[in-house]
Amino acid sequence: xxxxxxxxxxxxxxxxxxxxxxxxxxxxxxxxxRAWTTPELVRRWWSGDxxxxxxxxxxxxVGGTWRFVMTANAGFEVAFHGEYREIVPAERIVSTDVxxxxxxxxxxxxxxxxxxxxxxxxxxxVQHTSQEHRDAHINSGMExxxxxxxxxLEEVARSLR
Amino acid sequence: MARAATTAxxxxxxxxxxxxxxxxxxxxxxxxxxxxxALLGLAQPLVSKHLRVLREVGLVDVRGDGRRRVYRLxxxxxxxxxxxxxPYEQAWSQRFDRLDIVLEELKAEExxxxxxxx
Numbered sequence: 001x002x003x004x005x006x007x008x009x010x011x012x013x014x015x016x017x018x019x020x021x022x023x024x025x026x027x028x029x030x031x032x033x034r035a036w037t038t039p040e041l042v043r044r045w046w047s048g049d050x051x052x053x054x055x056x057x058x059x060x061x062v063g064g065t066w067r068f069v070m071t072a073n074a075g076f077e078v079a080f081h082g083e084y085r086e087i088v089p090a091e092r093i094v095s096t097d098v099x100x101x102x103x104x105x106x107x108x109x110x111x112x113x114x115x116x117x118x119x120x121x122x123x124x125x126v127q128h129t130s131q132e133h134r135d136a137h138i139n140s141g142m143e144x145x146x147x148x149x150x151x152x153l154e155e156v157a158r159s160l161r
Numbered sequence: 162m163a164r165a166a167t168t169a170x171x172x173x174x175x176x177x178x179x180x181x182x183x184x185x186x187x188x189x190x191x192x193x194x195x196x197x198x199a200l201l202g203l204a205q206p207l208v209s210k211h212l213r214v215l216r217e218v219g220l221v222d223v224r225g226d227g228r229r230r231v232y233r234l235x236x237x238x239x240x241x242x243x244x245x246x247x248p249y250e251q252a253w254s255q256r257f258d259r260l261d262i263v264l265e266e267l268k269a270e271e272x273x274x275x276x277x278x279x
Binding site: 007008009010011013015016019021023025026027031032034035041044045046047048049050131137138140 | 176178242245246249250252253254255256257258259260261262263264265267268271
């Protein structure tokens, strides 16, 4: 397995209701797009270090839906789904994105794949309907951070027994 | 996330798009007010008002240079915002590190196929 240098995803907040995630990949756009839209491939990366994928369903056509389910490390299951609104292969995907634990806070994700010299920059703009929903979305990352702290506390508590 | 209710808080100060623009401009180096007015295309009193808010929360410092007032960025108060976003950014970085591995395999597969074609 190839060892790749770890590059950070850049997260910015361009407006009160938006999150922009940017990252460059050392691969052509057609491959990044394939890894982003093929269920077997999504299952291998989407949960990151936060849990295990349970399922990834993708009906890649305008009006088609997607649904990803994972079991978080803390044991609970989380699911996300949405509907595709625009698909330009290897260039652009627009879809809705609903965290099923907070179904009122639907966001619209616009993902663009820009290839230059065999490298692809992915920009994912998450558009929420309110600042409150945007902030809750970012806080979901915070809760994971908190979970790590809680896990550490538990280890410390165990060692004291 | 608990936030102060007043504008005396970096979160509120950067909630205004024009103030974010001013910070972006100052990120490239210090600038006199007139420069900012010209670059933003806003009336001087409005720019001064935004600068006052940014000064109140400590995001910009000002110094006198003859008759000019020169502003510069002081990013310190942005740290709480950075700290707030950091776990979210880390989660995506971890995802993408895994995606890198998937992509390396897809590239190797393609190279293998091309090799057979030749």
